[in-house]
Amino acid sequence: MMKIDKRDFPVSKVRRYLEPGPIVLISSRWQGRTNIMTLGWHTVLEFSPSLVGLMISGGNHSFEMIRNSRECVINLPTTALTDTVVRIGNTSGAEIDKFSEFGLTPEPAQEVGAPMIGECHASFKCRLHEDALVDRYNFFIFEVVKAHVAAGTEHPETLHYTGEGIFMVSGRIIDRRSLFLPDRLI
């Protein structure tokens, strides 16, 4: 696995990578320890401020780390990391250090305490924006405060989980701009 060079990317446009519904890796830090979890239950909520909703199940070791630190990084893995993604989802940060166990590079993120994952295609640094539904639904609303995306490939091969150990991989790109009203081409 290789670290991927990234460039700044407008936070108001992270929907390009999140709206298609990929599995993401959520990295966190609390009291000097880091962790990573896999997550497929997320949605974009607003362009500006750039808001994203994450359903983080309370059974995850990351849950209290993220609730306490009120920060995380949403990292976008590609199929180069498929087996690592599955292994991250089948282990617990209570028992292992996932960065070292899986040979991933924690990169310091200025804006938040949580590290970025160097081997991912994109990293979106997040601060907690709204916790009204955390107690009842484990639903966190984060603001993406800074985004970094790999240069080059605009449509990386992402993983989309269907449950029961089966993933769908992103496929071909189709362009329907000609059917859009100009003011809806956002």
Place this chain on the structure above:
Amino acid sequence: MMKIDKRDFPVSKVRRYLEPGPIVLISSRWQGRTNIMTLGWHTVLEFSPSLVGLMISGGNHSFEMIRNSRECVINLPTTALTDTVVRIGNTSGAEIDKFSEFGLTPEPAQEVGAPMIGECHASFKCRLHEDALVDRYNFFIFEVVKAHVAAGTEHPETLHYTGEGIFMVSGRIIDRRSLFLPDRLI
């Protein structure tokens, strides 16, 4: 376009179709009128009860219809409906009847007043479960009370929106069951 025969499907398993992040068509009914909108900002929130969160922008004609009726149907279109999906997203139910304009079949749904769309691969009938974040974020939490899915193809070719008129189409399926802990194969 053809109507698609569907079978009952367990509501606790709708994540199979929604977690991968497809564009969906939301049908509604209020005061005798029906409407359809496209939506890409959604997330699964719970297996049982089967909860799904939808961000329905207030600018949509469907917004008040769904808020008032407290019901909707989440319909899953495939690439057979690509151009129709785009046209639905670029017109307003304030001006046209989308079912008749686009040759779609409204099928009565016993459990809710909103009609299902006959030409879609799956239909998930929903009742509003939680409206605490509707005023601030236009975020509705629905319970799927009944699900119907086409027989045959388990992995239909779905549309995933990246913005600016560009869609990603679902691609190949990969199986990583062998790397899962037995109790995580849900």
